Amino acid sequence: MQEKKGYxxxxxxxxxxxxxxxxxxxxxxxxxxxxxxxxxYIPLLTVFKKLVDxxxxxxxxxxxxxxxxxxxxxxLLQQKYINYLLKMIELSQKEVKRTAGDKRLNKLSHYxxxxxxxxxxxxxxxxxxxxxxxxxxFQDVGVLEIITCGATxxxxxxxxxxxxxxxxxxxxxxxxxxxxxxxxPRGIWLxxxxxxxxxDKYLREFGIQYxxxxxxGILYADxxxxxxxxxxxxxxxxxxxxxxxxxxxxxxxxxxxxxPGDFNYRETYRDIGYDLDYDYIKPYIAHNGVRxxxxxxxxxxxxxxxxxxxxxxxxxxxxxxxxxxxxxDCRNAQIENLSQYMDVPPIISCPYDAELYxxxxxxxxxxxxxxxxxxxxxxxxxxxxTPSEYIDKYPNIQVASPCRSSWGANGYSEVWLNPSxxxxxxxxxxxxDRMCELASTFPNExxxxxxALNQCARELLLAQSSDWLFIITNGxxxxxxxxxxxxxxxxxxxxxxxxxxxxxxxEFLKEIKEKDCIFPDIDYMIYS
Amino acid sequence: xxxxxKDQNELNEEENKKVKSSKSIKEEKVAKKTTSKTKxxxxxxxxxxxxxxxxxxxxxxxxxxxxxxxxxxxxxxxxDKKPSTLTEVDKAEDIVAPIAIQPxxxxxxxxxxxxxxLPYRYNQTVVKVLAQTPTTLFIYWDISxxxxxxxxxxxxxxxxxxxxxxxxxxxxxxxxxxxxEINDFANSWYLHVxxxxxxxxxxxxxxxxxxxxxxxxxxxxxxxxDNSDNSFDNSKSIEEEIPNYIYISVSNEMESPNNHILFNPxxxxxxxxxxxxxxxxxxxxxxxxxxxxxxxxxxxxxxxYQAIYQDENVEEIYDLSNPSSGGNPSSSTSSR
Numbered sequence: 001m002q003e004k005k006g007y008x009x010x011x012x013x014x015x016x017x018x019x020x021x022x023x024x025x026x027x028x029x030x031x032x033x034x035x036x037x038x039x040x041y042i043p044l045l046t047v048f049k050k051l052v053d054x055x056x057x058x059x060x061x062x063x064x065x066x067x068x069x070x071x072x073x074x075x076l077l078q079q080k081y082i083n084y085l086l087k088m089i090e091l092s093q094k095e096v097k098r099t100a101g102d103k104r105l106n107k108l109s110h111y112x113x114x115x116x117x118x119x120x121x122x123x124x125x126x127x128x129x130x131x132x133x134x135x136x137x138f139q140d141v142g143v144l145e146i147i148t149c150g151a152t153x154x155x156x157x158x159x160x161x162x163x164x165x166x167x168x169x170x171x172x173x174x175x176x177x178x179x180x181x182x183x184x185p186r187g188i189w190l191x192x193x194x195x196x197x198x199x200d201k202y203l204r205e206f207g208i209q210y211x212x213x214x215x216x217g218i219l220y221a222d223x224x225x226x227x228x229x230x231x232x233x234x235x236x237x238x239x240x241x242x243x244x245x246x247x248x249x250x251x252x253x254x255x256x257x258x259x260p261g262d263f264n265y266r267e268t269y270r271d272i273g274y275d276l277d278y279d280y281i282k283p284y285i286a287h288n289g290v291r292x293x294x295x296x297x298x299x300x301x302x303x304x305x306x307x308x309x310x311x312x313x314x315x316x317x318x319x320x321x322x323x324x325x326x327x328x329d330c331r332n333a334q335i336e337n338l339s340q341y342m343d344v345p346p347i348i349s350c351p352y353d354a355e356l357y358x359x360x361x362x363x364x365x366x367x368x369x370x371x372x373x374x375x376x377x378x379x380x381x382x383x384x385x386t387p388s389e390y391i392d393k394y395p396n397i398q399v400a401s402p403c404r405s406s407w408g409a410n411g412y413s414e415v416w417l418n419p420s421x422x423x424x425x426x427x428x429x430x431x432x433d434r435m436c437e438l439a440s441t442f443p444n445e446x447x448x449x450x451x452a453l454n455q456c457a458r459e460l461l462l463a464q465s466s467d468w469l470f471i472i473t474n475g476x477x478x479x480x481x482x483x484x485x486x487x488x489x490x491x492x493x494x495x496x497x498x499x500x501x502x503x504x505x506x507e508f509l510k511e512i513k514e515k516d517c518i519f520p521d522i523d524y525m526i527y528s
Numbered sequence: 529x530x531x532x533x534k535d536q537n538e539l540n541e542e543e544n545k546k547v548k549s550s551k552s553i554k555e556e557k558v559a560k561k562t563t564s565k566t567k568x569x570x571x572x573x574x575x576x577x578x579x580x581x582x583x584x585x586x587x588x589x590x591x592x593x594x595x596x597x598x599x600x601x602x603x604x605x606x607x608d609k610k611p612s613t614l615t616e617v618d619k620a621e622d623i624v625a626p627i628a629i630q631p632x633x634x635x636x637x638x639x640x641x642x643x644x645x646l647p648y649r650y651n652q653t654v655v656k657v658l659a660q661t662p663t664t665l666f667i668y669w670d671i672s673x674x675x676x677x678x679x680x681x682x683x684x685x686x687x688x689x690x691x692x693x694x695x696x697x698x699x700x701x702x703x704x705x706x707x708x709e710i711n712d713f714a715n716s717w718y719l720h721v722x723x724x725x726x727x728x729x730x731x732x733x734x735x736x737x738x739x740x741x742x743x744x745x746x747x748x749x750x751x752x753x754d755n756s757d758n759s760f761d762n763s764k765s766i767e768e769e770i771p772n773y774i775y776i777s778v779s780n781e782m783e784s785p786n787n788h789i790l791f792n793p794x795x796x797x798x799x800x801x802x803x804x805x806x807x808x809x810x811x812x813x814x815x816x817x818x819x820x821x822x823x824x825x826x827x828x829x830x831x832x833y834q835a836i837y838q839d840e841n842v843e844e845i846y847d848l849s850n851p852s853s854g855g856n857p858s859s860s861t862s863s864r
Contacts, residue, residue: 021633022632022633022634022637022638023633023635023637023638024633024635025632076633079632082629083629083630086628086629087629157658157659158658161656219789219830220786220788220789222725222786222790223792223798224791224792226798226822226826228826228829228830230826234803238803240803341822341823341825341826342822342826392804396800396801396802397803398798398800399808403785403786404786405785410661412661412662413658413661414660414661417666418660419718422668422716423646425656425658425666426668426670429656430652485646486644486645486646487644489644490644491642491644507639511637514637514638
C-alpha cells in the first residue's frame, strides 16, 4: 500500500437563478430546474447513496445556492416538476410504442421510461418532494460538506462599489443556509468565484472560513504563494482561499481533450424535441409550439461530423470507467511529484459546476461514482478531503492576498461587464444605494411598511443575480434576462417611491410578494 | 472605445414617470393566459379514480425503495456491485405513477399588469469606475439637472456647448495621471490603462473648446449655433470667462486586478498564520534553503501544463460554451 501523501477535493457548485412564475406555465426557463433535478441532483443523490450503501469512504463538497434551495423548497415548483415528470413518462411510453420495430432504439426508450418513472418515485416517495433533505442527510452522515453562496449569486467585483450590498448578499446566503441545514456554513462559493478583498471582513463577520478561487486567484496573489494552488493561502483578514487546480480542471473541461467529449457519451444536442414529427412531439415542446429539448436523446457524440450513431449505455459506461482510471492515475502521479517539493501534503482542488455532472456531461455522475470507488479500493497515494477537513488538519497557512479574479472568460469581469450588459450596472448601484437609504430612513418599521421594505430587499437581490448578465453575454434567452432586470428594478423603484411617499399599494405588494417569494424571512435592516 | 448612450427613441423622462406599472398601461407579455389549467383539471379528475384504485400497490413498492437507510454501515468489504444502468433507475413496471398533472399557475390571481422600462437616468451627479480587466476600466457618469443649471448660471447658458467633457485618470499607486477627451453623447467609457494592480480614481471635468466662445447670456441651451463667426463679435473670449478646467465629480477608488505572478527575488521571509490559534509565524527563507528552490519547481509545473496543452488556446478553459457560471444557458436553445 502506498503512503498517503496528498488530497483531492471535489467541490461542485449547484446553482440556478430564481425562476418562479405563479402567473403562467409558459416560461421555458422554469424547465432549467426540472432538467437539473432529473439529470444532476437526483443522479448525484443516487451516487452518494450507492457509495454509502457499499461502504465506500468518500468526501465531497457542494455549494447549494440560496435561489436553488428556495426553488427546491417551493411547493408550486415541486408540483410543476411532478407535472414535468408525468409528461416525460407519457412521452416515454409513447416512445416505447413508436420504437417497437427498432431494437436498439426501443431499448433506449425503455431506459428513459424507467428513468423518469424512477425520478418520480425518488422525488415524490423517497424525498417527499423536497430533495434538500437528501443532501442534508448526506451532510449529516459526514460524506458531504455543503457550503453556501451569495444570496442571489450577485457578482461581488461589480457590487462592491456599495459594500453594504455585498454584506447583504453574504448575510442572506448564510441565513438561508442555516434555515435549511441547521448549522453554520464553513465555506462559501463566491458567486462566479468573484473574489474582492473588500468582502473578506463581511465573510469573517458571518463566520465564513474559506472560499474557492480560480487558479490565478492564488497564482497572482501577493506575495506569491510558495505552493501555488497546491496549498491554501489565508488573506490578511483571515479568509482561507483554495485555488482551482489547472491540470485536473483541464482534463474535465478542455473543449478538445476533455472527458465529456468522448465519442461514446450521450450527444446533448440531438433531442427528439427537434428530431421527431412536429404533430407527434408538439404536446411536449414549448407551449407556443417552438421546438425545444425534451430530455430524450438517442444518440452518442460519435465523432466530429454531423453523423450520429445510437447511444449505447454500456459503451458510455466503459468510457466513464476508463476516464475515471485516467483521472485517478494522473492525480496519483501529480501528488507523487508535488509531495517532493512541499512540507505540507498537497491538496488538488477540483471545483466544477454541479450541473456539468449529468446535465451537460450525462455520464458525469457515474464517472464520479467509479472514481470514488477506485480511490477507496485501489492502491493510491491520496485521499478525498473537504476544504474544512484540510484546514482543520493543516491550520498553519501562508498569509497572502488572493488576486481579484473570477472564473469567467479570461479570468476577470468581462462576462458580467461588457458592451452588451454594462447598461445594467448603474441601475444595480443606484438601487443598492436606495436600499441603504430606505433602511437608514425607516429603521425597524412594522406592518405593511416593513413588508414593503422587505420586498424591496428581495427585488434588489433578485436584480443583482449574475445570471442575467451572463445570459445577456452568452446570447441565449436574452429577452428573458433583460425582462427580469427590468422587472426587479421596476418593482423596487415603484416600491421605493411608495414607501417614501407613505402610499403603499397593498394589492401591488401582495402580488409581487407572491411572484418574488424568495427569502420569506428576510430583514431589510441588513442594509442599515 | 466610446459607448453610444442615447437612442433617439429613448425617452429622457424623469425616472418615476418611466417606472410605471398600472392597470392603465397596455398589456404586456408577462401574464399570458393559458388554457392548461382547464385541461389539467379535467385530466386530474379522470386520473384521480385510477390513482385511488392503485394506491395500495404503490404504498408497498414505496416502502421497499426508500432511500434513506439512516444507519448505513460503512463496512469495507461491501460487494463491488456495478449498477444495472447509469443512474440505477428502477424499472418502470415496478413503479406505477398513479398521479395526475395538477394545476399549477393561476393567472387569475394576478390582476395588475406590469410593464417596466429602465430609467434613462437618475438625475444625479455621479462617476463610478469598475475594472473590467486588469488593464481596462469601465467608467459611467451623469450630471444632475441641478448641477447643470448651476454651471450654466455660473459660466453662461451655453457652457455645455463651449466646453468639452474629459476624464482624468489618476493612478494613485504609481502617482501619475492622464487625461482622456470624451463627448457629450456618451455616459460611459471603456478605458485602457497600462498598469495592473494599481489603485485608480477617475475625475469628470470639462475644458473650454479652443476657438469656440460663449454666446450671449440670452441664448438658450437648445439654440446653440455652431457658427462661431456670428457669436465671435458679440462675445467676450472664453478664456476670460471660463477657467481652463472645471471640476464636476470624482469616482470611487478602485484597484485593478493583478495579472501576473509576483515573484519577488528580494523576498526574505514568508508569513504563516495558524488559523485555529491565530498565531502568526515568520519563516526566514534563508533558514529553509529548499523553500525558494521548491517554489520555483512548483511554478515551473504551470509552464509544463501550458506546454502539454499547447495545441489549445489557453483561454479555452474559460470558453463560454463550457457550462460555467450558474447561468445555465438552457439546453433548449443552445447549439454546438
